[in-house]
Amino acid sequence: MIIKILAEGGNMVPGPALSQKLGPAGVNVNQVIQKVNDATKDFKGLKVPVELDIDLGTKEIEVKVFSPPVSGLLKKELGIEKGSREQKTIHPANASIEQIISVAKSKFPDMLCNDLKSAVKSVVGTCVSLGILIENKSAAEIEQEIDSGKYDNEIKEERTETPEEKKKELQEYFAEVDKEQQKLLKQREADAAAKETNASGTTNSAEPEKK
Numbered sequence: 001m002i003i004k005i006l007a008e009g010g011n012m013v014p015g016p017a018l019s020q021k022l023g024p025a026g027v028n029v030n031q032v033i034q035k036v037n038d039a040t041k042d043f044k045g046l047k048v049p050v051e052l053d054i055d056l057g058t059k060e061i062e063v064k065v066f067s068p069p070v071s072g073l074l075k076k077e078l079g080i081e082k083g084s085r086e087q088k089t090i091h092p093a094n095a096s097i098e099q100i101i102s103v104a105k106s107k108f109p110d111m112l113c114n115d116l117k118s119a120v121k122s123v124v125g126t127c128v129s130l131g132i133l134i135e136n137k138s139a140a141e142i143e144q145e146i147d148s149g150k151y152d153n154e155i156k157e158e159r160t161e162t163p164e165e166k167k168k169e170l171q172e173y174f175a176e177v178d179k180e181q182q183k184l185l186k187q188r189e190a191d192a193a194a195k196e197t198n199a200s201g202t203t204n205s206a207e208p209e210k211k
Contacts, residue, residue: 001025003052005036009043009068012036025054032061039063046072067110070126073103084131090181094133094174096167097142097151100124102160117155121146136173 003021012018012033022029032052040048046068053062067073075081078093104119113119124146127139134142145151162170 001054001056003054005050005052006047007036007040007050009046009048010037010041011044012040025056025059027054027059027061035061035063039065043068046076067107070103070107070123071130073107074123074126074130074132077103078132083129087128087131088138089184091131091133091174091177094136094170094177095127096162096170097135097154098159098162100127100134100142101155101158105158105160116158117146117152120151120155133174133177136170 001024003025005018005021014029014033018033019029022032036050036052040050043065048068049066051064051066053064054060068076071083074095075083077099078095080092082092084090084092100123101116101120104116104123107123108116108119111119111122113122121143124134124139124143127134128143132139137145146155
């Protein structure tokens with residue numbers, strides 16, 4: 001019997017949905033949870049696809065763990081909680097090409113890609129949807145640069161460590177980007193508050209005076 005679930009790495013807890021899936025198998029839920037938590041402990045803080053292969057006769061349980069979605073791996077790699085809904089104006093992070101290669105390498109076995117370069121491009125595509133900058137540029141620009149061969153050496157050598165000097169440059173650039181983003185968000189808040197105040201004033205002025 002095969003059961004597929006999405007578990008929080010190393011922190012799966014009992015719940016009605018899990019009990020309902022495991023009920024027909026007649027196995028101990030707590031035993032399953034312990035096995036899954038042991039198998040996914042390296043993915044703490046991430047949602048991990050897990051496949052349970054249960055032998056209905058012996059009640060033996062085999063746990064197969066698949067790597068988390070690319071978006072989850074990127075968020076962990078870059079230390080962010082979520083992506084952006086305004087990909088062209090609000091950016092949650094500024095990644096190095098080495099970080100993108102690192103994510104691509106860890107996800108490559110589960111991807112339908114012929115080589116690491118195509119896997120890197122796939123990860124960059126996810127960066128586009130999340131609004132993540134790469135090498136101080138939009139992810140869309142990096143896609144074009146990968147096609148042109150600009151990062152062939154880094155990909156061929158499977159570089160996953162970002163040099164300290166480059167880390168500093170990327171952080172400094174993003175600090176300036178984020179400063180402008182915060183100004184934009186504050187201005188939006190102020191505009192929204194002013195609009196609300198004006199709307200409220202208009203409503204009040206329209207009310208007839210009480211005698």
